[in-house]
Amino acid sequence: MSTTVNESATAAASGASATERFHADKSPYAAVKDVPAERVDTLAREVLEAIYTTVRAHKVTYDEFNALKAWLIGVGEDGEWPLFLDVWLEHVVEDVATEHREGNKGSIEGPYYVPDAPEQGAKGTISMRDDEGGTPLVWSGQVTSCDGSALGGAKVELWHADDDGFYSQFAPGIPEWNLRGTFTTDADGYFEITTVQPAPYQIPTDGSCGKLIAAAGWHAWRPAHLHVKVSAPGHELLTAQLYFPGDEHNDDDIASAVKPELILDPQQQADGTATVAYGFVLDPAKG
Ligand code: MBD
Ligand code: FE
Secondary structure, eight states: OOOOOOSSOOHHHHHHHHHHHHHHHHGGGGSOOSOOHHHHHHHHHHHHHHHHHHHHHHTOOHHHHHHHHHHHHHHHHTTOHHHHHHHHTHHHHHHHHHTTOSSOOOOOOOSOOOSSOOBOOSEEEOOOOTTOOSOEEEEEEEEEETTSOBOTTOEEEEEEOOTTSOOTTTSTTSOTTTTEEEEEOOTTSEEEEEEEOOOOEEOOSSSHHHHHHHHHTOOOEEOOEEEEEEEOTTBOOEEEEEEOTTOTTSSSOTTOOOOGGGBOOOEEOTTSOEEEEOOEEEOBOOO
16 A cells, blocks of 8 residues: 655645545444444443533534534545544543553554554664754663563554654655654663654644634644554553653643653753653553
């Protein structure tokens, strides 16, 4: 499958790429199958009842109902369903899915993961342009199991925005695998990744999600973040994000996805780079 790299940095273009990505990776979900009617009935009814409660409590008007209809149609036309759901709903699904874990805290995946990024070994530099902007960051860590044993051969998949806040494959003019890589821990579970610090990220403001944000008087910012998926045989997949101290949006992330355990402690070095140590503890798979 080839991912479309859209020509312009518009909400509709990044939305189209995110929607295409979802179809490619999660196509089995297109059919709601093997879900008992009882479960669908409970969930659909309770969600609708929550909406009825809001309509009655706030005496929602026909004008407001039609504005909602127009807006929902627009979300689809802009391809922004992945963005909308990941920004405003995924965090609570992630909380519920991982509440049993004893190992690392995780966070939401968001709309911009692409599988099978280039392999870089245990110690390497992520794919980047010769003139990639941003402070160089050397990140080292170890992947262990909950009992403290090292997990050699674990995968650390890393993807993040560039210094302008854009993701490769979802914004134009960026090399396909820029700032995306797959690292594999050595026999003792260690990895060392060289990348650059990403910039804070503003979700597209020119599409339907942006219209909601503007109409409600919210802001569109996520704090600067690194996305990771960490996996090892016999262990639960960890999807997480790592954040930087002092970012003004760590306390009011539009996607509600910051947890204190996920804030890094980078050290500025005399040569202008930053170093950081952060490892991962994976939960053994159940059953
Ligand atoms: C992002 O980069 C992101 O991580 C999330 C969760 C939503 C929108 C853009
Ligand atoms: Fe992101």
